[in-house]
Amino acid sequence: MRGIGDWATDRARLSGDKVAFVSGARSWTYREFDDRTNRLANQLRDRFGVRRGDRVAAVVPSSVECLEILFATAKLGAIFTPINVRLAAPEIAYVLADLGAELLFTHPAFAQAGAALNEPGVHVREVVSLGDQYDELLAAADPAPVQPVSDRHDVAVIMYTSGTTGHPKGAMITHENLRANAVAVVSAFGLRSCDVTVTALPMFHIGGLGLYTLPFIYLGGRNVIMPSFDPVAVLDAVVAERATQLLLVPTMWQAVMAVPGLEGYDLSSLDCALTSGAPAPASVLEFLARSGIPFREGFGMTECAPSVAVLDSEYVREKAGSIGRPLFGIETRLVDDLDRDVPVGTVGELLVRADNVFAGYWMRPEETAHAFRGGWFHTGDMGVADAEGFLTLVDRKKDMLITGGENVYSREIEVVIARMPEIREVAVVGAAHEKWGETPVAFVALHDGSSLAAEDVIAFTRRHLAGFKTPTRIEFVDALPTTATGKIQKKALRDRLLG
Template sequence: MTDRGYGSWLTQHALRNGQRTALVDDVGGAVTTYSQLETRTNQLAAALDANGVQRGDRVAMLLLNSPQMMEIYFAVAKLGAIAVPVNFRLHASEVAYVLEDSGSSFLFHSTAFAELAADATADNRRIQRSVMVPTLAERATTSGGDSAGDYEEFLAGGSPERVEREISHDDICVLMYTSGTTGRPKGAMLTHGNFFYNAVNGMGFDSGLGRTDITISAAPLFHIGALGVHTLPFLFIGAQVVITEAFAPDAWLEAVSRHKVTKAFLVPAMWAAVAQSGALQTADLSTLRSGISGGAPCPITVITALREAGMEFTEGFGMTETAPIAACLQPEDVVAHAGSIGRPAQFNDFRIVDEEGVQVPTGEVGELCVRGPNVFIGYWNKPDETANALRNGWFHTGDLAHVDEEGFYTLVDRKKDMVITGGENVYPIEVEQVMYQHPEVREVAVIGVPDAKWGERVMAVVVLTEGASVDADGLRQWTRGRIAHFKAPSEVVLVDELPRTATGKLLKRNLRQELGGPDAAVSR
């Protein structure tokens, strides 16, 4: 076979591990073996081919997490086409933008998003066909082909014979759109080779991955974290993936126990919810050997709570553009090097440079640059943005960082989030980590807002724990006693919740605009 893409992983496992479980539908419990997954993705690929989807065509997905979503990813890969996962929490106009920008010609959407899909495609002349995929409730309450409606009927129309295409590691397989917190989202072009090397990088976390491992995919699979940290690497190695439609901490803990999950990935906001869940104290986590966090620094208080629950905890660093694994902090280093992202993954090189692109000395802050075979090849139809991000073989991340003598890298903030007050640089992450040490702080976001005297001043936006007694000024004074005065917030604002993207990332731009005025947002 000339297929060297990630669709071929299933073909190999169907031969080597055909009767082993590949996917489990969480609530209904439906099991798909590797042999069945190979057959179903062959059928789906053939059906797409019969409907005109060719190499390089874009197939969009507006879907809740489901085994069917993973089938679509793999079927599209087998055709040499390009999957375009879409954030279903976007407004219809934003979904329409992604569909138009990607030039998608085919759309799969959950039945729950029928209205959103209709609104987003109302003026779209490229979408030739859309197919509905059932929600978990629909899959769990009915049986047979009728339970899946359009999707199963569409899949059944394809031949189970393997569709063979000549596919290389250099071919684009996924357009993963960035969150677009500072403007229109950009489609990161990820290749089959990116996913292959990412899977190998993923095997370097803690004790590694084996085919007897079980993970649970609860974060949205339209996001690179859920797709790339565990789901694809587990299917690469021939292990088992439990897929749950949405995340709720108590239900997640129950599912971990019921499915005997061995390793799990969540973003920090999700881990914080697990750590604060009353069910954590009674949950059976005897099989859960390790947890991995990524997407943002995880507060040390959350790490401590999870370790006390018996979990080996690891942090990783990555981005959509690195598919995503770029660095990891191993369990033995999590406490001693709290706040660090660890060391580069196996196939990655890091360097830290100044504004002129010159590497800075050890310990000094500069922009983190990454090089490796898991790094994307550019932004879809955006040559200027691509040229700015990829320079001389290095991906310029936009993250400010420093490295110590032992090779541990620490992010100090996004370049756009750094606060300059009275000529002093203040890195919000540093202030946030101090404030997280207060027992009544549940969440905190530090931003810079305009100030007539200092240019900018430091503001902390805080969500307190339930029943907290500290007030805003008390928290400000508490922080001032634990950090340099110029770094301490001059104002603390208490809120019920922080604005986040669907994947849990803080929307600091929204906070700057709401609390600092429009100029604060525009200037970033």
């Protein structure tokens, strides 16, 4: 089976005059996209010496150019790594050094990428800046079609995990992983070639590529690409392009909800609103329900390219809090510490096995072997299944608290506290306790204009949960620290407690 580099060629043949991408006032057809990826691939090979297995990195905004770099490297059998544009120079340098990147694409807006080149261990040979240099590179290129050399099991993308608990690791995602994910997404969501999506998640995040960008290229849909997230711009794009599918993480949905005059936007074109990346608070789910737009909650991770499970529209109320059931072709298990299946209703670690599950961690064979013990990928997420197979996550395995000998799952506490109408977002972490070993501490951000006392939150929680699960301390914050993909950085909260 061929690699994803062929997707551009096939789409040019089947959908050549169809608009593939819209960004600002400009649009690209599938034929133009294939031509530009061929031009770039020829330059990468002939001018920069990029060969199969070489690593090409990019610190660039979400853009058609970012996708051109991905597909050009894919045609050559090289490996593409988009790097988080919010990282500081030393953090970018760590990724470049760990990756062994030989070529780097940058953007003038991200000066820290240039500074990273001077850090120890970085050995990038060539740097190309988007803008005039990039445009001149393509204009001077040979437009001859490039015959892709990738095998389906070759690594197409190395996507670095968010690094919320330490140095990020590079997840090796193969061409087959991306194809299998696209097939699963298209099937699960009933996507059509006439569908239009607004890509608001950053492309250095697997959600920005795997949902929905690459599946839309696979089926020939239209991507409206946002270089960065702006809630008004997203709403404008949905209206102007009559978007049918929209994925936003919960913090993005909250920003959309806060747009003045929201009721004046005609969102009736949307067939589905999807929330993923973090558990959605009740306020977001209530907003989506009031909007009348069918909505789903999805769960995925970098290592699964990213799809694992989805809670379909008809179950979002009945199974509130669940991540749903695994997508077609994806196997899951819940196991104990000895990798034995746990009974229905019992908490266990979530394991996944499917064609979209990654090939392992870059240059980390021991961690890869540990993650894949028994032939299943161990996600580190703790969950429980009901009799109908619906999964509910209760915590990350490493985030579980043990207080007085009892296992306490922070997600369970967060769900309860989030029911309070004054609360915008909440995160629970464990703090050292002289008597109990650990005790729950809740970090809480309130809606504008709301007020609460710590005693109110504690009392509310105690009415719904056992005493040992009730936070002993409430920390009010303006906002919770998050990664660029909207995930709460619990390590930063734990560090705050230590500080």
